[in-house]
Amino acid sequence: MIETRGLGKIYGRGLYALRNLNLTIDKGEFVFLTGPSGAGKSTLLRLLLMQEKPTAGEVVVAGRTLSRLTRHEVQAYRRTVGFVFQDFKLITTKTVFENVSFTLHVLGLPIEQQRRRTYQVLKWVGLQHRLNSLPEELSGGEQQRVAIARALVNEPSLILADEPTGNLDPELSLEIMNLFRDINASGTTVVVATHNRELIKWVGRRVVQLEHGQLASPTEPPT
Amino acid sequence: MSVVGYAFEEAWASIRRAGRSAAVSIGTIAIAFLTLGGFLLVSVNGQGVLDRWLESAEVSVYLDDHLADELRTVLEVYVRQQPAVASVEYVSKARALERFRADFPELLDVTTSVGPLPFPAVLEVRLRPEATGGANLDDLITALAGREGVADVRYDRRWLTRLMGIVATARIAAALIAGVLMLGAAFTVAAVVRLSLHARRNEVDIMQLVGAPFSYIRGPFIVEGLLLGGTGAAVALLAISAIYSGVSQWLPPEVQFLGVREGLIMLLGGVGVGAAAGTVASRSAI
Numbered sequence: 001m002i003e004t005r006g007l008g009k010i011y012g013r014g015l016y017a018l019r020n021l022n023l024t025i026d027k028g029e030f031v032f033l034t035g036p037s038g039a040g041k042s043t044l045l046r047l048l049l050m051q052e053k054p055t056a057g058e059v060v061v062a063g064r065t066l067s068r069l070t071r072h073e074v075q076a077y078r079r080t081v082g083f084v085f086q087d088f089k090l091i092t093t094k095t096v097f098e099n100v101s102f103t104l105h106v107l108g109l110p111i112e113q114q115r116r117r118t119y120q121v122l123k124w125v126g127l128q129h130r131l132n133s134l135p136e137e138l139s140g141g142e143q144q145r146v147a148i149a150r151a152l153v154n155e156p157s158l159i160l161a162d163e164p165t166g167n168l169d170p171e172l173s174l175e176i177m178n179l180f181r182d183i184n185a186s187g188t189t190v191v192v193a194t195h196n197r198e199l200i201k202w203v204g205r206r207v208v209q210l211e212h213g214q215l216a217s218p219t220e221p222p223t
Numbered sequence: 224m225s226v227v228g229y230a231f232e233e234a235w236a237s238i239r240r241a242g243r244s245a246a247v248s249i250g251t252i253a254i255a256f257l258t259l260g261g262f263l264l265v266s267v268n269g270q271g272v273l274d275r276w277l278e279s280a281e282v283s284v285y286l287d288d289h290l291a292d293e294l295r296t297v298l299e300v301y302v303r304q305q306p307a308v309a310s311v312e313y314v315s316k317a318r319a320l321e322r323f324r325a326d327f328p329e330l331l332d333v334t335t336s337v338g339p340l341p342f343p344a345v346l347e348v349r350l351r352p353e354a355t356g357g358a359n360l361d362d363l364i365t366a367l368a369g370r371e372g373v374a375d376v377r378y379d380r381r382w383l384t385r386l387m388g389i390v391a392t393a394r395i396a397a398a399l400i401a402g403v404l405m406l407g408a409a410f411t412v413a414a415v416v417r418l419s420l421h422a423r424r425n426e427v428d429i430m431q432l433v434g435a436p437f438s439y440i441r442g443p444f445i446v447e448g449l450l451l452g453g454t455g456a457a458v459a460l461l462a463i464s465a466i467y468s469g470v471s472q473w474l475p476p477e478v479q480f481l482g483v484r485e486g487l488i489m490l491l492g493g494v495g496v497g498a499a500a501g502t503v504a505s506r507s508a509i
Contacts, residue, residue: 049432071437078434091426105229106435150433 001027001062001158001189002048008056009043009213017043018213020057025191027157030184032200033193035210041193044210045162048191049083050074062157079107082151082159082188086166088143090135090150096122097131100150107154121149125179141172148179152188159183161192165199177203230442237419237447244415245451251411252455252497253462255404256489260463262397263485268478269390273383275477280379282364284346288316290372295344298372302348305363310349316340343374405496408455412448412500419447420508427509437509444505445498452497456489 002025009018018040025031033041046052047059050066059066061077069077083089090099101118109117122128125145135143144164151159161180165173177199184190184205194200200207209216238245284302286295295313302311314322319342324331334341350360360378368376420427430440460481467480481489 051432075431075434075436078432081434083432089425089429089432091429093426102430103433106430106433106439108226 001025001029002191003060004044004047004057005060006057007044007047007054007059009040009047009052010055016213018047018054021210021214023208023215025189027189028184028187030181030190030203030205031192032203032205032207033191033210034195034197034200034207035216036195038212039210039216040213041195041210042162043213045083045160045191045193048158048160049081050077079103079154080156080158082154082156084144084147084151084159084161084164086163088135088140088147088167090143090146092135095132095134096127096138096146099135099146100153103150103154117153118149121153122146124152125149140167141169141175144168144172144176145179148176148183152183156188158189159191161190163194164192165194165196170198173199174202226439226442229439230446231450233443234446234450237423237443238450240422241415241419244418248408248411248415248451249455249458252405252408252452252493253458255401255408256456256459256493257462258397258404259401259492260459260481260485260489262394262401263488264463264467264481266394266397267481267485271477271479273387273390276379276383280350280383282348282350282367282379283377284348284367284373285375285377286344286346287372287374288343290344294372298370299346301370302346302367307350307360307363308348309351312347312349314345314347316342316344319343319345405492408452409496409500412451412497413504415451416444416448416501416504417508420444420505431509440509441502441505444509445501448501448504449494449498452500453490453494455497456493459493460486460489 002023004021004023007018007021007023008016010016017038021040021044033044035041043052047054047066048061050069053067062080064077066074066077091102094102097118100122101114104114104117119128119131122131125148127142127145127149130138130142135146138146144167148164151161159180164180165176168176173196180190180192181203284298286298290298299311299313302308317340320334320340323334323342364376364378367373427440463481471478471480
């Protein structure tokens with residue numbers, strides 16, 4: 001599903017965010033990217049979402065070499081990827097329902113299908129009673145569930161999450177991780193960047209440890 | 224909702240949010256189009272006047288004071304025989320004085336002080352419409368000027384041609400001024416669209432992340448420019464209409480308001496300038 005070959009990213013004058021990173025993530029896997037701040041977790045996710053371009057090497061996702069995509073192809077690629085960020089990235093002027101259905105609107109789905117699918121996914125994350133609320137009226141956990149619903153609504157083959165529980169208390173964090181586990185159980189590849197060791201242990205999936213932009217250890221699932 | 228419907232809805236919401244800056248933008252574009260509309264109004268009516276003058280342009284053949292009637296008749300026959308000539312009217316010295324008195328009654332004193340018949344007799348030559356201008360006419364005028372008994376030959380068309388040249392130059396100057404003003408209006412619209420982009424940066428980023436097509440992301444900003452430009456032009460058109468209604472009672476009846484063509488030029492111009500500004504602003508940012 002995901003393969004990085006000699007991937008490197010340099011910011012400014014010689015500040016290495018990623019250095020010669022070779023990594024493979026299979027289809028349907030649930031992988032944690034972990035490591036200290038500045039290890040390169042978020043940079044790797046930004047490269048996977050094509051928010052940035054690598055300075056060396058390449059990223060291949062589902063057979064597509066991302067750096068070779070045109071701007072329009074990047075947009076088409078992003079429609080196959082769901083993303084969840086620590087700061088939720090919700091549109092503050094749109095309701096919960098609109099934030100989620102917006103992705104389907106972009107895809108040009110018929111309005112009835114948009115409504116049905118949006119309601120289903122919001123029900124799945126337990127927010128069917130907050131459809132008309134604005135993001136600012138929701139708690140952090142609820143906002144993150146909206147973000148997850150938005151990431152899921154178009155049934156992407158890959159979900160990328162950058163510190164999705166960074167702003168949440170432990171109980172809500174477990175709740176969000178449970179959602180990711182359920183998403184993965186349906187066959188979606190899930191990549192979560194976090195430095196929360198407790199959470200990683202609790203979920204118990206493969207861990208990729210990054211340090212100074214490189215793999216710090218063999219990428220094995222924890223026992 | 225379609226992509227176009229979405230773009231219009233978002234653009235309208237953005238204009239409402241922008242409030243004062245949107246009003247300033249509409250005002251600026253309205254001033255630019257007020258200038259353009261004024262120029263069109265003057266241009267259309269000026270052209271009408273010029274056309275009428277051109278149609279009635281004639282050659283005036285002034286005769287020597289002591290020209291004998293026989294010679295005058297020969298000359299008149301010669302002129303009538305020319306292919307470019309439609310009609311010839313002889314105006315005697317006495318008739319010329321009558322005309323002057325009728326046209327300028329306030330100058331009666333002047334005519335009495337310069338002698339009994341101060342104006343020369345004249346052959347007023349109307350030309351066929353197809354003959355106005357051109358080398359043949361110049362030849363005719365030269366030939367007439369050289370004939371015995373002819374004191375002078377004046378051709379209206381010459382000064383009308385010069386006037387047309389001045390009007391054409393004035394038109395170019397006015398078009399340049401209107402162009403500069405519209406460029407300024409376009410920059411204002413672009414600035415307002417950039418403000419909207421800045422205000423909705425978060426939303427635009429999210430749209431990009433979910434893979435929205437660029438037409439979908441830029442659409443609202445292009446439509447916002449289009450609406451600002453179109454509204455500005457419509458305001459200008461209304462203002463010109465109001466000004467025209469206010470002063471029309473003092474204008475000659477021949478002065479007409481802008482036609483449908485000129486109105487469409489203004490409205491489509493406003494829409495075009497606004498959409499172009501919105502496109503440039505959104506393309507540079509997204």
